[in-house]
Amino acid sequence: MIKLIFLMLALLPPIGLAAEVASRKSSALTLEEVLSAAQKAFPGLLSAEQRKQVAAGELTAAEGGFDTLLKSQNRWSITGLYENENNDVSLEQPTALWGTTFFGGWRRGVGDYPVYEGKSQTTVSGEARIGVNVPLWRNRDIDRRRANLKQAELGQLIAGHEYDQALIEITRLTTYRYWDWVLAGQRLVVAKHLLTIAEQRDKGIRERVAAGDIPEFEALDNQRAIIERRERVVAAQRLLEQSAIQLSLYWRDANDQPTLPTDEQLPTQFPDPDSIKTVSLDEALQTSLMQRPESKRLELQAKQTQTELELQQNQRAPGIDFTVTAANDIGGDSRDKINRNELYLGLNIDIPLQQRTATGRAQVASANVHRLNLDRRLQDDRIAAEVKDVFSALSAVKKRLTLSTQQLNAAEQLEDGEKTRFELGESTLLFVNLREIAKGDAALQYAEATASLFRSYADYQAILGIKEQINDLSN
Incomplete structure (x- = not known):
C-alpha cells in the first residue's frame, strides 16, 4: 500500500x-x-x-378526542301563556376506560310551566346532576377515539x-x-x-x-x-x-x-x-x-390497519349503553315538591340491521392488513x-x-x-x-x-x- x-x-x-x-x-x-x-x-x-x-x-388531534366538553343551552319564553326561563350547562369527560364517559351539569328552570312540563321547573338556585355512561358491547373494548389515538401513536x-x-x-x-x-x-x-x-x-x-x-x-x-x-x-x-x-x-x-x-x-x-x-x-x-x-x-x-379492523369488527356489535344519573335541586324547602333528589338508571340499545357500513369497512381493513x-x-x-x-x-x-x-x-x-x-x-x-x-x-x-x-x-x-x-x- x-x-x-x-x-x-x-x-x-x-x-x-x-x-x-x-x-x-x-x-x-x-x-x-x-x-x-x-x-x-x-x-x-x-x-x-x-x-x-x-x-x-x-x-395531539387524536388526544383531543378525550378533551372535556362544555355545553350551554339557554331558552327564554317571553310571550305566550307561560313565560319561563331555562338554562342548562353541562360537562362531558370521555375516557379510555372501557369507553366510559362521565358527565355532570347544572340546569335552572323558573317561571310558569304547564303541568306536562313541570319537570323542567327547578328551584331558583337550579338543579345539579352527575352521571356516567358505560358501553356494554359496542365501543367497550375499542371505539373511534381510542382507535384514533393508537393509530396516531403508531x-x-x-x-x-x-x-x-x-x-x-x-x-x-x-x-x-x-x-x-x-x-x-x-x-x-x-x-x-x-x-x-x-x-x-x-x-x-x-x-x-x-x-x-x-x-x-x-x-x-x-x-x-x-x-x-x-x-x-x-x-x-x-x-x-x-x-x-x-x-x-x-x-x-x-x-x-x-x-x-x-x-x-x-x-x-x-x-x-x-x-x-x-x-x-x-x-x-x-x-x-x-x-x-x-x-x-x-x-x-399493518398494526395501524389492524387497529382499524378491530374497530370495524367491534362496530358490527349492538350498541348497549348503561347510564346512571343522579340529580338534586339546590336550595328550597324540603316540603316543596320542586326540591327533589333523583336517581335514574338507563339502558340504551341501537342495532343496525344490515350492518353494511361496518362490514364493508372491516373487509377493506382486513384486505389492507393482508x-x-x-x-x-x-x-x-x-x-x-x-x-x-x-x-x-x-x-x-x-x-x-x-x-x-x-x-x-x-x-x-x-x-x-x-x-x-x-x-x-x-x-x-x-x-x-x-x-x-x-x-x-x-x-x-x-x-x-x-x-x-x-x-x-x-x-x-x-x-x-x-x-x-x-x-x-x-x-
Whole structure:
C-alpha cells in the first residue's frame, strides 16, 4: 500500500509537490463535513423532518378526542301563556376506560310551566346532576377515539422510520457524490501530470532535433501529444466542475445555501482501502432485517390497519349503553315538591340491521392488513437480496483493486524502461507516449476501483440500515 501511495503521488507535477500536498491536506474537504452539512440543511431531509411534526400534530388531534366538553343551552319564553326561563350547562369527560364517559351539569328552570312540563321547573338556585355512561358491547373494548389515538401513536413511530429512511438515502447519495468528486480530482491530476511531462520534454526534443540526434518527426509527434493531453485536461476539468456542482447540493453553508467546493479542497488521494471493515454475510442479513426502517414502517402500518379492523369488527356489535344519573335541586324547602333528589338508571340499545357500513369497512381493513403483511414479506426478501448483492459487489471491487494495483506496477516499470530506451536511441517518442498514457490509464483504473470500493461501502451501510458513517473515511 505504501508503494501504491508513492506511485499515485508520482503522478502529481514534480514542481512544488511537497508544498501543494501539505496545503491540500490541511484544507481538504472531508466526507464528515459534507455529511454533517447535508444532515442539517438538505431540503429533502428537512421535508422528512416536517413529516414528524405532522405526525405529532395528528397525535395531539387524536388526544383531543378525550378533551372535556362544555355545553350551554339557554331558552327564554317571553310571550305566550307561560313565560319561563331555562338554562342548562353541562360537562362531558370521555375516557379510555372501557369507553366510559362521565358527565355532570347544572340546569335552572323558573317561571310558569304547564303541568306536562313541570319537570323542567327547578328551584331558583337550579338543579345539579352527575352521571356516567358505560358501553356494554359496542365501543367497550375499542371505539373511534381510542382507535384514533393508537393509530396516531403508531403514526409518530412511522414518521420516525420515514425520516430514518430518508436520512439513510441522503447519506448514501452524499457519499456517492463526494467520492465522485474525489475521483474527478484524481482524473484531473493525472491529465495535468501527463501534459506537464510532454511540455517539459518538448524543449529537450527540439534541441535533439536541431542537433540531428532524432528526426523532426519526433518533435511533431510530441506536439500532437501535447494537444491531445490538453484536450484530456479540458475534459477532466469539466468532469470535476460537474462533480463539484453535484456535491454542492449536499454541502451547504450556514445559510443552508449550496456551496461549490474548490479544487484546493480536494483530498490528495483516497483513504486506505484496508480501512473498510464489514461483518459476515449472516450477521449482515440479521442486522439489516432488524435495522432497516422500511420493514419497521410496514410492520407499524399493518398494526395501524389492524387497529382499524378491530374497530370495524367491534362496530358490527349492538350498541348497549348503561347510564346512571343522579340529580338534586339546590336550595328550597324540603316540603316543596320542586326540591327533589333523583336517581335514574338507563339502558340504551341501537342495532343496525344490515350492518353494511361496518362490514364493508372491516373487509377493506382486513384486505389492507393482508396486503401490508405481503409487502413486508417482499421487502424482507428484497433486503436479503440487496445484502447478498452488496457483498458480491464488495468482493468484485476488491479483486479489481488488486488487479489494478498489479497493472499500475507493471505500467510504471514499462514506462521507466521505455524512457531509458528512448534516451539510448532504441525507441521512439510514439512508444514513450503510449507507455505514459498506459501508466496514466492504469492510475485512473486504480482510482476508479478505489472509488467503486468506497461507493459500494456506502451501499453496504445503507443496506444494513446504518444512518451515519461508522467513521470518517475521508481523513
